[in-house]
Amino acid sequence: MSHRHARWTFSAIAFVVVAAILGATVDHYWHLVLRRVDTRFGYQPNPEGVREFLAELKEPTFAQAGADAMRQAAGRDTFLYRATAIAHQKRYGTPRPVWNQGNHGSCVSFAFGLGVTTAESVDYVAGKLKEPPLNCATEPLYAGSRTLARLPPQERNLGGDGSYGGAAARWITGRCKDPSVGGILYRTQYGPFDLREYSIPRSQDWGRNGVPAELAKLAAKVRAKCVQVNTWQELCAAIERGSPVAICSQVGYGPIPRVRDEHGALTRGTPWSHAMVATSVRHRENGSPFDAALIENSWTPSWVSGPRWPPDQPDGSFWARRQDVEAALAQGDSWAIGTSYEWRDLSNANWGLAL
Numbered sequence: 001m002s003h004r005h006a007r008w009t010f011s012a013i014a015f016v017v018v019a020a021i022l023g024a025t026v027d028h029y030w031h032l033v034l035r036r037v038d039t040r041f042g043y044q045p046n047p048e049g050v051r052e053f054l055a056e057l058k059e060p061t062f063a064q065a066g067a068d069a070m071r072q073a074a075g076r077d078t079f080l081y082r083a084t085a086i087a088h089q090k091r092y093g094t095p096r097p098v099w100n101q102g103n104h105g106s107c108v109s110f111a112f113g114l115g116v117t118t119a120e121s122v123d124y125v126a127g128k129l130k131e132p133p134l135n136c137a138t139e140p141l142y143a144g145s146r147t148l149a150r151l152p153p154q155e156r157n158l159g160g161d162g163s164y165g166g167a168a169a170r171w172i173t174g175r176c177k178d179p180s181v182g183g184i185l186y187r188t189q190y191g192p193f194d195l196r197e198y199s200i201p202r203s204q205d206w207g208r209n210g211v212p213a214e215l216a217k218l219a220a221k222v223r224a225k226c227v228q229v230n231t232w233q234e235l236c237a238a239i240e241r242g243s244p245v246a247i248c249s250q251v252g253y254g255p256i257p258r259v260r261d262e263h264g265a266l267t268r269g270t271p272w273s274h275a276m277v278a279t280s281v282r283h284r285e286n287g288s289p290f291d292a293a294l295i296e297n298s299w300t301p302s303w304v305s306g307p308r309w310p311p312d313q314p315d316g317s318f319w320a321r322r323q324d325v326e327a328a329l330a331q332g333d334s335w336a337i338g339t340s341y342e343w344r345d346l347s348n349a350n351w352g353l354a355l
Contacts, residue, residue: 042105105161
């Protein structure tokens with residue numbers, strides 16, 4: 001081998017080694033960034049707490065409370081996120097942003113908060129509300145679900161971050177042991193309490209020490225309905241009549257980095273202890289390649305990338321296939337959120353909510 005040939009061979013080897021080291025370094029830090037996103041979980045399953053809440057309800061499931069909707073649902077592709085976009089633009093004059101919980105395990109409050117805002121936005125678009133709703137404030141919902149909505153009620157909760165769906169459902173419906181507390185507060189000013197912007201320190205503080213007493217009582221002025229969703233049929237009927245479904249489970253999605261497929265969907269991945277909200281459904285019978293629910297997450301807009309379907313699919317969302325949604329529902333802590341459950345036809349062509 002010539003001296004010149006040996007020099008070029010060594011250079012090629014050195015280039016490959018340096019490139020491999022650089023690639024491994026980039027991959028390492030890229031995974032660290034993405035794993036930091038994955039620390040934003042905060043779902044703490046509590047099957048006994050769920051059972052206690054369900055036992056208090058006359059009609060605990062959507063199949064019972066929404067029997068009229070179950071009978072009349074026609075299997076339409078339905079897109080409730082469009083109502084939220086319309087209402088937000090009307091109320092705030094800006095496009096609707098992604099709800100982002102930040103580096104704090106408040107996912108349950110975000111799933112239920114966006115659920116409340118979506119349900120009220122549908123009411124606005126359908127003419128039930130005269131004014132577009134303010135966004136739901138998550139901090140009192142988070143704190144209430146960790147303290148006064150527990151049985152027995154807790155004045156303080158020092159057990160780290162997180163909550164569960166049954167407690168959030170109890171809080172927004174006002175079914176706490178003290179009937180004068182619990183319900184919905186909005187992103188506005190309440191006396192000395194400015195809730196117009198999300199605050200992680202406030203959420204953490206109230207989550208440990210409870211909702212200030214005057215706010216806990218003010219929340220009782222507005223309450224939602226909330227019943228358990230156990231089946232795909234219930235989820236579809238709830239969404240088709242305008243009630244989003246908060247899904248609290250340990251079903252996770254997608255390998256890192258998370259990229260939606262050509263249908264806007266993610267496949268099932270490693271377990272997450274997380275809460276998100278389903279705001280749309282699509283059906284194979286209507287031409288979709290599979291039955292699916294659109295899941296809106298409460299992380300950054302960029303935690304997931306890739307194609308969308310339809311083109312206005314919200315940032316930070318993904319379609320989940322029916323079998324994966326059913327696996328999450330089977331864990332028993334998913335809830336239809338609404339102001340009522342009677343059947344409502346959303347197929348008005350001017351709304352674009354149901355096709």
